[in-house]
Amino acid sequence: MKNRNLAIVGIGLHPWGVFKDKSMAEMGCVAISNALADAHMKWRDIQTMACGAFMWIADGGGVPSLLLGTTISTMMGRTGIPCANVVNACASGQSILREACLAVASGEYEIAIAVASDKSAGGFFRPQSRDALWDTDYMRYAMTGETNPAYWAMEMKRRMRDVGTTEDDMAMVKVITSQASVHNPNSRYKKVFTKEEVLASPMVCDPLHLFEICATSDGAAAIIVCPMEIAEKFTDKPIQIEGCSVGTASFGDPTIMLTYLSTYPQPGVLPYSESRNALADAYKQAGRTPKDIDIVELPDNSSWHYFTYLDMILGLEYGGSEKLLREGYFNVPDGKVPVGASGGFGAFGEATVAQGLWQVIEICRQLRGDAGGGQVPNNPKVGLAQSYGYAGNNGVAIMSKAF
Amino acid sequence: MAEKNKVPRIEGLFTWPSDQPRLIASRCKKCGAASFPKSPFCTNPDCEKNTDNVEVIELSNRAKLYTFAIQTYPPPEPFKLEPFEPFPIGMLDVPEGLRILGMLTTDKVEIGMEMEMTTKTLYEDEENEYITWAWKPVG
Numbered sequence: 001m002k003n004r005n006l007a008i009v010g011i012g013l014h015p016w017g018v019f020k021d022k023s024m025a026e027m028g029c030v031a032i033s034n035a036l037a038d039a040h041m042k043w044r045d046i047q048t049m050a051c052g053a054f055m056w057i058a059d060g061g062g063v064p065s066l067l068l069g070t071t072i073s074t075m076m077g078r079t080g081i082p083c084a085n086v087v088n089a090c091a092s093g094q095s096i097l098r099e100a101c102l103a104v105a106s107g108e109y110e111i112a113i114a115v116a117s118d119k120s121a122g123g124f125f126r127p128q129s130r131d132a133l134w135d136t137d138y139m140r141y142a143m144t145g146e147t148n149p150a151y152w153a154m155e156m157k158r159r160m161r162d163v164g165t166t167e168d169d170m171a172m173v174k175v176i177t178s179q180a181s182v183h184n185p186n187s188r189y190k191k192v193f194t195k196e197e198v199l200a201s202p203m204v205c206d207p208l209h210l211f212e213i214c215a216t217s218d219g220a221a222a223i224i225v226c227p228m229e230i231a232e233k234f235t236d237k238p239i240q241i242e243g244c245s246v247g248t249a250s251f252g253d254p255t256i257m258l259t260y261l262s263t264y265p266q267p268g269v270l271p272y273s274e275s276r277n278a279l280a281d282a283y284k285q286a287g288r289t290p291k292d293i294d295i296v297e298l299p300d301n302s303s304w305h306y307f308t309y310l311d312m313i314l315g316l317e318y319g320g321s322e323k324l325l326r327e328g329y330f331n332v333p334d335g336k337v338p339v340g341a342s343g344g345f346g347a348f349g350e351a352t353v354a355q356g357l358w359q360v361i362e363i364c365r366q367l368r369g370d371a372g373g374g375q376v377p378n379n380p381k382v383g384l385a386q387s388y389g390y391a392g393n394n395g396v397a398i399m400s401k402a403f
Numbered sequence: 404m405a406e407k408n409k410v411p412r413i414e415g416l417f418t419w420p421s422d423q424p425r426l427i428a429s430r431c432k433k434c435g436a437a438s439f440p441k442s443p444f445c446t447n448p449d450c451e452k453n454t455d456n457v458e459v460i461e462l463s464n465r466a467k468l469y470t471f472a473i474q475t476y477p478p479p480e481p482f483k484l485e486p487f488e489p490f491p492i493g494m495l496d497v498p499e500g501l502r503i504l505g506m507l508t509t510d511k512v513e514i515g516m517e518m519e520m521t522t523k524t525l526y527e528d529e530e531n532e533y534i535t536w537a538w539k540p541v542g
Contacts, residue, residue: 125479126479127481130481132413136440138481139413139416139440140504141479141481142413142481142535143413143416143505143535144504144535145474145482145484146474146478146492146504147474150472150474150478150492153472153473154472154492155470156472157470157471158469158514161470161514202475203473203475204475204476205473205474205475206473207472251436251446254502256494256502261440261503262428262438262502262503262504263502264436264438264446264500264501264502265496265500265502
């Protein structure tokens with residue numbers, strides 16, 4: 001970022017899974033405590049805070065989960081610091097990390113924390129109102145029966161027709177990312193899959209099988225940011241955060257984003273523009289190009305996402321990622337550019353609000369060389385973490401090794 | 404047994420009652436940008452936000468299938484399809500320039516196919532059949 005070089009000096013997770021007896025605040029406190037320990041800090045050292053607010057409040061959690069940061073700070077112990085509660089769906093992680101970065105980059109604060117906690121596990125995503133008048137999300141469920149996987153399946157169907165993605169390609173996404181699942185202490189599903197197992201799993205939304213779509217999980221994550229010039233006080237392995245951006249869509253985007261019933265495509269506007277816009281901004285902030293990226297965490301909500309996001313992240317032609325996948329370019333752990341070396345959403349499941357921070361943390365573990373049995377061997381210097389997003393929003397962060 | 408009333412599951416999204424129902428959208432008189440459901444303002448960022456510029460239109464009942472998929476398991480509430488059976492869903496391009504979401508009446512379709520708007524019964528109670536818009540192959 002322009003004003004100041006920023007460092008990530010503390011990372012902390014609560015494992016992913018299903019934790020019926022724990023509140024989101026409790027899980028958030030675990031993640032914060034782990035991040036503080038990682039940075040050799042105390043809670044009172046934190047000067048400002050941004051928190052991802054839980055989206056599914058109609059299903060449970062209510063106002064305390066909407067004002068989650070305030071709730072977490074109460075459980076950690078009230079210190080009077082500023083706290084912004086941010087609702088940005090799957091892009092929440094990068095959104096609150098961006099808030100933390102901007103707070104430090106402005107010079108107003110030296111130590112900022114981004115924290116998110118989520119209990120998405122155990123249900124289909126559904127509309128959060130009973131209002132057929134203003135809520136297009138309600139309308140799309142009631143009138144078209146479009147679930148999120150149905151949207152992804154429609155996109156996959158079109159992509160298959162346009163670029164020739166095969167059943168094997170789609171299944172290989174799970175096969176490749178699952179290699180890392182058994183090495184990650186925080187993953188929920190520790191199992192390496194074969195292509196045959198993936199293709200034999202039930203068809204959820206033709207053409208996507210069950211194991212080509214991620215589950216929903218509970219999880220929490222926290223990241224501490226400070227200026228690079230004081231990073232060595234807290235860690236031997238600072239990670240520079242070079243760019244962190246949140247994208248919205250462009251008018252004329254030809255895809256019907258989740259929660260909408262229509263779009264108005266315009267010539268020259270490419271689909272998933274919220275993701276392209278977030279990427280362009282993050283690359284610009286970092287002064288990087290796709291050629292610089294050594295390792296990627298992306299939103300593998302489904303096999304469709306994997307291919308689509310790789311095309312965009314690496315600046316490939318439409319369908320370019322299928323070709324590189326077949327060549328082993330994205331293999332975990334030993335591809336040229338390993339993708340999902342954490343195990344990905346396939347091994348973790350989607351914890352909507354927390355997953356963006358978790359992706360960044362997984363990149364940090366790899367850049368630090370701290371990923372243990374899951375460490376990639378390509379000695380990564382620069383990594384990129386991109387989330388997906390509801391309704392046309394998206395988040396990207398670019399990190400580099402700074403030691 | 405008397406025939407039940409057919410009632411849209413959500414009112415105001417398509418013309419009803421009608422032999423040839425059409426989706427109700429809006430269009431900007433200045434730039435032509437269309438929205439479904441209708442929007443009080445033109446959604447073109449370069450157009451002035453003046454509700455007087457926006458007119459309500461009925462969309463063509465013909466469309467071209469852009470893509471589709473099969474929803475195999477029952478979606479969550481508020482969706483209701485009784486009895487439930489797997490159903491196809493698609494994105495369709497209408498001549499007014501919009502790409503629209505909707506259920507299809509059959510999975511015997513191909514990308515690029517010409518489709519026609521109709522209605523589909525989702526469920527019924529003692530008084531009414533609740534319907535939505537749906538698309539079927541032309542002919």
